[in-house]
Amino acid sequence: MSKVKLDIKNVSIFYGKNQAVKDVSFPVYESKVIAIIGPSGCGKTTLLRALNRMHDLYPDINYKGEAILYPDSINLLDKKLDPINVRMRIGMVFQKPNPFPKSIFENVAYGLRIRGTNNRTELKDRVEEALKAAWLWEEVKDRLNDNAYSLSGGQQQRLCIARAIAVEPEVLLFDEPTSALDPISTAKIEELIVDLKQRTTVLIVTHNMQQAARISDYTAFMYLGELVEFGPTEKIFTKPDQKLTEDYITGRFG
Ligand code: ADP
Ligand code: MG
Numbered sequence: 185m186s187k188v189k190l191d192i193k194n195v196s197i198f199y200g201k202n203q204a205v206k207d208v209s210f211p212v213y214e215s216k217v218i219a220i221i222g223p224s225g226c227g228k229t230t231l232l233r234a235l236n237r238m239h240d241l242y243p244d245i246n247y248k249g250e251a252i253l254y255p256d257s258i259n260l261l262d263k264k265l266d267p268i269n270v271r272m273r274i275g276m277v278f279q280k281p282n283p284f285p286k287s288i289f290e291n292v293a294y295g296l297r298i299r300g301t302n303n304r305t306e307l308k309d310r311v312e313e314a315l316k317a318a319w320l321w322e323e324v325k326d327r328l329n330d331n332a333y334s335l336s337g338g339q340q341q342r343l344c345i346a347r348a349i350a351v352e353p354e355v356l357l358f359d360e361p362t363s364a365l366d367p368i369s370t371a372k373i374e375e376l377i378v379d380l381k382q383r384t385t386v387l388i389v390t391h392n393m394q395q396a397a398r399i400s401d402y403t404a405f406m407y408l409g410e411l412v413e414f415g416p417t418e419k420i421f422t423k424p425d426q427k428l429t430e431d432y433i434t435g436r437f438g
Pocket of ligand 1: 199202204222223224225226227228229230231
């Protein structure tokens with residue numbers, strides 16, 4: 185049996201009076217890829233952003249429930265827990281690559297410096313290690329001081345992955361990380377995400393069902409803010425328990 189890394193329990197999220205996520209619960213297993221699928225507007229992004237405490241920046245957004253991070257048993261949604269602390273442990277990669285307007289090197293070194301790594305040799309080693317783990321090193325090793333914006337879209341997204349994994353997050357969240365990329369860059373990032381299981385736990389939102397089927401071990405299907413079904417990806421895509429899941433994966437709506 186897989187160990188639970190993050191237990192999402194009865195999470196509800198409100199934009200003002202409008203409830204976008206309704207009492208959602210499912211486990212995120214350690215060193216696996218968990219996909220959240222569902223039609224546009226079903227609450228995938230809203231749920232993911234809560235886990236990184238992004239909603240704390242907006243006073244009209246309210247949430248309740250728990251997201252327990254193991255083995256420390258910390259509730260990431262606990263209001264008493266500083267969002268900065270949460271973001272130290274839970275990384276996030278967004279839809280559109282968003283490197284900082286800095287050099288390739290400094291993008292990856294950024295989080296390390298914040299955490300107090302200032303020794304030059306150690307920084308260099310850890311930046312190199314992260315770039316290698318994000319499958320970008322060979323393409324950038326001779327141009328580390330170039331601005332990150334000089335990279336292609338796919339390279340920028342791998343740089344954002346390097347930046348995220350440099351600080352060794354316990355869970356890495358992805359929100360449709362390939363939706364702005366061409367098919368070749370997409371294939372590379374999909375393979376990379378599977379490879380990242382060696383070092384972290386991945387929770388990925390995608391509206392691309394084929395992508396979920398290709399790269400995830402478990403799938404959560406959401407509809408209208410609710411979790412309809414959660415299970416091993418193979419089961420969800422071949423013999424789901426719910427009629428609604430079957431209708432969605434066979435393309436009857438969405
Ligand atoms: P998904 O990522 O599955 O496409 P979202 O989480 O973005 O869905 O949106 C879920 C619901 O919350 C939608 O009805 C959307 O209109 C609403 N919503 C999303 N962001 C906001 C916001 N900033 N303010 C108000 N409503 C929002
Ligand atoms: Mg979304």
